[in-house]
Amino acid sequence: MEFNQPVDSNLFDDAKVVGKPMQRIDGPLKVTGTAPYAYERNDAAPDALYGYPLGAAIGHGRITRMDAEAARSAPGVRAVVTTLEVDPLEKGMNNVARLFGGDEVQHYHQAIAVIVADTFEQARAASAMIEVDYEEGTPADLDLDAAFERVQGTGEPDTLVGDVGAAFRDAAQVIDQMYHTPGESHTMMEPHSSTVDWSDGENMTVWTSNQMINWNHQSIATTFGIDQDRIRVESPYVGGGFGAKLWLRADAVLAALGSRAAGVPVKLALPRPMVMNNTTHRSATVQRIRLAANADGHLTGIWHEAAAYCLPGGRGENATAQTPIFYAGDSRRVKNHVVDMPLPETADMRAPGEASGLMALEIAMDEMAEALDMDPVQFRIVNDTQVDPANPDIPFSDRHFVECLERGAEAFGWSERNTTPGGQRDGDWLIGHGVAGAYRGALVLPSGARAILDGGKLIIETDMTDIGTGSYTILAQTAAETMGMDVADVEMRMANSAYPVSSGSGGQFGAPSSTSGVYAACMALREKIAGNLGIDEASFNGGRVTGGDTDMALSEINEEVSAEDAIQWGDFQQGYAMGTFGAHFVEVGVHAYTGETRVRRMLAVCDAGRIINPITARSQVIGGMVMGVGAALSEDMALDRGRGFFANHDMANYEVAVHADIPEQDVIFLDTLDGVATPLKAKGVGELGLCGVAAAIANGVYNATGVRVRDYPLTMDKFIDRLPAI
Amino acid sequence: MRAFSYEKPADPAAAAARAAEVEGAKFLAGGTNLLDLMKLEIETPLHVIDVNGLGLDEISETEEGGLRVGTLVTNTALSADSRIRRDYPLLTRAIAAGATGQLRNKATTGGNLLQRTRCPYFYDTNMPCNKRAPGSGCGALTEGAFSRQLGVIGTSDACIATHPSDMAVAMRALDAVVETVTPAGMTREIPLEEFHLLPGDTPEDETALMPGELITHVRLPAPVGGTQEYHKVRDRASYAFALVSVALVRQADGSGRVALGGVAPKPWRSDAADAELPNGASAVMSVLLDGARPTEENAFKITLAERTLAAMLKEA
Ligand SMILES: Cc1cc2nc3c(=O)[nH]c(=O)nc-3n(C[C@H](O)[C@H](O)[C@H](O)COP(=O)(O)OP(=O)(O)OC[C@H]3O[C@@H](n4cnc5c(N)ncnc54)[C@H](O)[C@@H]3O)c2cc1C
Numbered sequence A: 001m002e003f004n005q006p007v008d009s010n011l012f013d014d015a016k017v018v019g020k021p022m023q024r025i026d027g028p029l030k031v032t033g034t035a036p037y038a039y040e041r042n043d044a045a046p047d048a049l050y051g052y053p054l055g056a057a058i059g060h061g062r063i064t065r066m067d068a069e070a071a072r073s074a075p076g077v078r079a080v081v082t083t084l085e086v087d088p089l090e091k092g093m094n095n096v097a098r099l100f101g102g103d104e105v106q107h108y109h110q111a112i113a114v115i116v117a118d119t120f121e122q123a124r125a126a127s128a129m130i131e132v133d134y135e136e137g138t139p140a141d142l143d144l145d146a147a148f149e150r151v152q153g154t155g156e157p158d159t160l161v162g163d164v165g166a167a168f169r170d171a172a173q174v175i176d177q178m179y180h181t182p183g184e185s186h187t188m189m190e191p192h193s194s195t196v197d198w199s200d201g202e203n204m205t206v207w208t209s210n211q212m213i214n215w216n217h218q219s220i221a222t223t224f225g226i227d228q229d230r231i232r233v234e235s236p237y238v239g240g241g242f243g244a245k246l247w248l249r250a251d252a253v254l255a256a257l258g259s260r261a262a263g264v265p266v267k268l269a270l271p272r273p274m275v276m277n278n279t280t281h282r283s284a285t286v287q288r289i290r291l292a293a294n295a296d297g298h299l300t301g302i303w304h305e306a307a308a309y310c311l312p313g314g315r316g317e318n319a320t321a322q323t324p325i326f327y328a329g330d331s332r333r334v335k336n337h338v339v340d341m342p343l344p345e346t347a348d349m350r351a352p353g354e355a356s357g358l359m360a361l362e363i364a365m366d367e368m369a370e371a372l373d374m375d376p377v378q379f380r381i382v383n384d385t386q387v388d389p390a391n392p393d394i395p396f397s398d399r400h401f402v403e404c405l406e407r408g409a410e411a412f413g414w415s416e417r418n419t420t421p422g423g424q425r426d427g428d429w430l431i432g433h434g435v436a437g438a439y440r441g442a443l444v445l446p447s448g449a450r451a452i453l454d455g456g457k458l459i460i461e462t463d464m465t466d467i468g469t470g471s472y473t474i475l476a477q478t479a480a481e482t483m484g485m486d487v488a489d490v491e492m493r494m495a496n497s498a499y500p501v502s503s504g505s506g507g508q509f510g511a512p513s514s515t516s517g518v519y520a521a522c523m524a525l526r527e528k529i530a531g532n533l534g535i536d537e538a539s540f541n542g543g544r545v546t547g548g549d550t551d552m553a554l555s556e557i558n559e560e561v562s563a564e565d566a567i568q569w570g571d572f573q574q575g576y577a578m579g580t581f582g583a584h585f586v587e588v589g590v591h592a593y594t595g596e597t598r599v600r601r602m603l604a605v606c607d608a609g610r611i612i613n614p615i616t617a618r619s620q621v622i623g624g625m626v627m628g629v630g631a632a633l634s635e636d637m638a639l640d641r642g643r644g645f646f647a648n649h650d651m652a653n654y655e656v657a658v659h660a661d662i663p664e665q666d667v668i669f670l671d672t673l674d675g676v677a678t679p680l681k682a683k684g685v686g687e688l689g690l691c692g693v694a695a696a697i698a699n700g701v702y703n704a705t706g707v708r709v710r711d712y713p714l715t716m717d718k719f720i721d722r723l724p725a726i
Numbered sequence B: 001m002r003a004f005s006y007e008k009p010a011d012p013a014a015a016a017a018r019a020a021e022v023e024g025a026k027f028l029a030g031g032t033n034l035l036d037l038m039k040l041e042i043e044t045p046l047h048v049i050d051v052n053g054l055g056l057d058e059i060s061e062t063e064e065g066g067l068r069v070g071t072l073v074t075n076t077a078l079s080a081d082s083r084i085r086r087d088y089p090l091l092t093r094a095i096a097a098g099a100t101g102q103l104r105n106k107a108t109t110g111g112n113l114l115q116r117t118r119c120p121y122f123y124d125t126n127m128p129c130n131k132r133a134p135g136s137g138c139g140a141l142t143e144g145a146f147s148r149q150l151g152v153i154g155t156s157d158a159c160i161a162t163h164p165s166d167m168a169v170a171m172r173a174l175d176a177v178v179e180t181v182t183p184a185g186m187t188r189e190i191p192l193e194e195f196h197l198l199p200g201d202t203p204e205d206e207t208a209l210m211p212g213e214l215i216t217h218v219r220l221p222a223p224v225g226g227t228q229e230y231h232k233v234r235d236r237a238s239y240a241f242a243l244v245s246v247a248l249v250r251q252a253d254g255s256g257r258v259a260l261g262g263v264a265p266k267p268w269r270s271d272a273a274d275a276e277l278p279n280g281a282s283a284v285m286s287v288l289l290d291g292a293r294p295t296e297e298n299a300f301k302i303t304l305a306e307r308t309l310a311a312m313l314k315e316a
């Protein structure tokens, strides 16, 4: 199906299933512990042995010697494969560092051996017996601030509109500040895990925890130089990803090498302390933001320059992602720099770009509102735009940012807040309120599915994944709606490379793309059924197909009917700017003496087109808000600058928000439809919920204390000496 | 985890005797710290002596009017005991501020006192650490290292780790006494003040216990009264070790006791600092933290300790 023009009316206008709250259909499996996750495929690979990885002990350099003799003869050990025995493997899609092979160490905990044994404990014990000698690389300069100083002002701007110099010269108010966001680790509950059967060295089956079946499939083929037809990849259940599982990682590679060496299926999960340095993370950023505004509160200049790091060839984090498009403004200059650094690999993490960019930009907006003596909600409203500011001919497909701010302000009681920083107290706690805007792009990718009608049951096959987001449920709802059937009669078969290629899960493109793909397949199935029955204009309702003289139950169709299709996105979408929008409101308390900061109340208002399932969508948004609390207040990958590794590499030391940190959370979805975006007029929300949250908290801390903190996380060490006197 | 042998001795004295006799022996209580460290091969005992079931899980009243807590009394049971809650509320508050419900159900009194530091370099066996591998150097004291959580006072050039326990800080303020049985079958008493050692040149020596010596009880002297508060400061609201914690006992006349956690290799208290209590937080801390040697990353703990105490004094 080609999506070649905006949809006007279609069958989703009178939706009976889509848009309705529905508990997730995979819920019972999950709460009873029977959903087969990648490390627990006893159903598929009951004889799998245990693999355990060994990670490099240095930041970068080379390995001069490895002695694995003791490990090989340790009890229960079936195979040991060391990196020196394997030629450097090819790199799969978006792998910047090599996943295995050769003597070079590019980052701490890069995999350098895999041990296969009869039990997990035996494999782990043997891993500690491998002796490794290293030649350490020359110490690298890992100072991102210094790097920013060096690159600032260099290179062609990514966006250059109007006369920025003049805008800042003539402005009524100017803001010019530096902001820092730290490295962040995805910290999903399920670490990277795979069970792989490559016992015969020929055909490979990979039960893995991955967001993107097709990319993974291709990458495994590239990595091992074997034909894709010989590989099958399955990820029916994924215990969270947040971008950490977009690409092939060492778990699958090591399990495959171990399986081939031992001649048995092997399962391997990355030990938690290895996840942070072995896999990818969100790069820290250094950002300089300059804003110019005239006296009536219109932005006249936006100047955003940022730097992130990555291994050579990587993409780092683009904190300027939203700046070209989020706010109106006559002139702007935007530039992101990616600096090479020999650190663990940086790549996508939930809302890559916007998440860290809005952490800074939305503080700057608060600062400018204050400088202008304007309400920060009003200041954002004044600077809304309905067109791409750099290309005024390109309108937003559907943008209700102003409504998000207005609805939120009303529901939150914004007008009643104290506006004097440091002016409200509750016992020892200084109380503050903060607001921030949210923006995240609305990307879509081609997505396919197969729809099969078999004895009154509808089976949907697609390689789409459900990474805890609710894809099983919303795809079943979409299929049921399109076929006029009951959700209970839909069976979802997902996340298997044997099924049609979908968008996969990432970049909040999964829901809009894959529901469109399922819609396309179901429409193809409808056509086939109608054709078989010789009906010209068939309608599908209540489990029946009607048209002409025919009126029959779908369950009366005896032979299996199957159709496959994919959604393809037409060029017309390039004539629009597509995005999702939101506003976050928070109330925080800052302990007047200790600077401990706790969030007391949170509200998000989201504009993301049709909400396919309010329950699963709400879970996505509140989950994003939780992640935003961590980003604002505690998450920080602690770089040991001398050794070039992240020292706090476990969940005791890398502090994500816990239950006690999370207060009452409210979510309001605006009732919007975006016919340019998809046939369902829907966009993603999974990442929008995170965007802007941290800045709303930082702005709340300012309102509470009068202390502006521009470096995340906002731990008390950064401001305790600036708190009001006690 | 290395392979080890295992036994369950008949009584406390036998446990101590066996621990001194068998090479590389270690006691196992709740296991919430030891087993984690064994999995990471930070601890590699050859022999594990399980002291559960030795009858040391009672809280009894002493003649002097205090309580005698068996070493196997769990943190949950200790903090919930009605006598503790009534007469030693500081202890209940400190225990409840630590770890999680599940962990406190397993964690024991003696095990809690003997839990090891949470220094990230101690936890990563690829890194130098004088405490884990004597003579290998201190990973936290090199240029650019991460030391935000580590100690500011009582530390040495060999080690700046803190003792992570919350319970021990309250016990220090309450003048608890550790009772033991030695491998020779003798009993011994060690005031908590003398129980944990400062690192000096030998950070691997952490306590006054002799090899094989088993903690049997912790004795709490008669209740001291006053108002008792424990304020634990951390970045997130739960499930994190203290950046700084303050245990305070305050009498109506303004006198009292202060002990600090999160700043030193042991619960940090001094009589001279206690004597300054009537003069306020700043006066107390200028004595208690005199001679502090923080790193650039953890210097904030000094301000934080003072402000935390100030908040408590205002409330008390
Ligand atoms: C995730 C996590 C978070 C935590 N958070 C906190 C916190 O916030 N605050 C806090 O205070 N603690 C915290 N803890 C630590 C917890 O309190 C300790 O692990 C626990 O108290 C140890 O008690 P245990 O009985 O399990 O000791 P074990 O692990 O059994 O033993 C610990 C040590 O004591 C020795 N030992 C035990 N009993 C005796 C005895 N009778 N005589 C001599 N030696 C003995 C053992 O040989 C071992 O060396 C946390 C732990 C974890 C895992």
Ligand code: SF4
Residues within 6 Å of the ligand: B117, B119, B120, B121, B122, B128, B129, B130, B131, B132, B137, B138, B139, B140, B141, B150, B158, B159, B160, B161, B203
């Ligand atoms: S501070 Fe102590 S525990 Fe930490 S690395 Fe140094 S010696 Fe080891």
